[in-house]
Amino acid sequence: MDRLKNKVAIITGGGSGIGLASARRFVAEGAFVYLFGRRQAALDAAVQELGDHARAVAGSVSDLDDLDRLYAAVRDGHGRADIVMANAGTGAFAALGTITPExxxxxxxxxxxxxxFTVQKGLPLMSAGGSIILTGSTTGEMGTPQFSIYSATKAAVRNFARSWAQDLRGTGIRVNVLSPGPTRTDLALKVVGAEAFEALGSSTPLGRLGDPAEVAAAAAFLASDDSSYMTGGEIFVDGGLAQV
Incomplete structure (x- = not known):
């Protein structure tokens, strides 16, 4: 397939998990991908795997200077961005009563x-037909014990898409949320624990954890012109967890 032929994509959190799986899918569909993440070794391995259609920039999305370096590399390399996938994320368990400012x-x-700021700093490189993909989560829709801080951030992500779809009226740039359920990534297994995470996957109507490639397939749809009449929306790839 070549739905993303000649498109330039940026994926934050691109060195592993859903970000890397999406990069694989985007490259397979014809895109050139800029990967951004904090771990240089993981980025180097990803670029080696993806080949000539990928480049990596190391940094943190929470550091605005690092984001400036990312977009300077994109500007110098291609002069535009057709797809921005704001995928980087983190989280830790902390029940109410134990939450710290840190x-x-x-x-x-x-x-x-x-x-x-991943999205805002990318906007000057985007034009009509561009697609912004925000990685959300089922936790933005559900009550999640001991995970309220993370869940609140994902609820914010959902409203960003609704609000930014209004801000982007007339530009031809779309913004949508991609919300995975329990997906087998190294980070998720580390944070939740393998046994508990497998149990969460078993609790879904499909009875299993998701694979990052399954989430990447939905990301490719949102990145492509196949989703040209979607903005401000949300796609769940969650085995039905938040749907029933």
Whole structure:
């Protein structure tokens, strides 16, 4: 397939998990991908795997200077961005009564501040037909014990898409949310624990964890012109977890 032929994509959190799976799918469909993430070794391995259609820039979405370096590389390399996938995220468990200011700041700095400025700094490189994909979560729709800070950040992401769809009226740029359910990534298994995470997957109507490639397939749809009449919307790839 070549739905993304000649398109330039940016994926934050692109060195592993859903970000890397999306990069694989985007490249397979013809895109050139800029990967952004904090771990240089993971980025190097990703670029080696993806080949000539990928480039990596190391940095944190919570550092605005790092984001400037990312977009300078895109500007110098291609002069435009057709797809911005704001995918970088973090989270940790902390029940009400144990939440610290550090817990709050660490999660909101990446999931909210980082996402806002990933998108805002990318806008000057985008034009009509461009697609912004915000990675949300089922936790933005559900009550999640001991995970309220992370969940609140994902609820914010959902409203960003609704509000930004209004801000982008007349530009031809679309913005949508991609919300995975329990998906088998190294980060999720580390944060939740393998046994508990497998149990969460078993609780979905489909009875299993998702694979990052399944989320990437939906990302490719949102990135492509196949979703040309979608903006301000949300797609769940969650095994039905938040749907029933």
């Amino acid at each position: 817990d709050y700041q660490a999660t909101f700095d990446v999931n909210v501040k980082g996402l806002v």
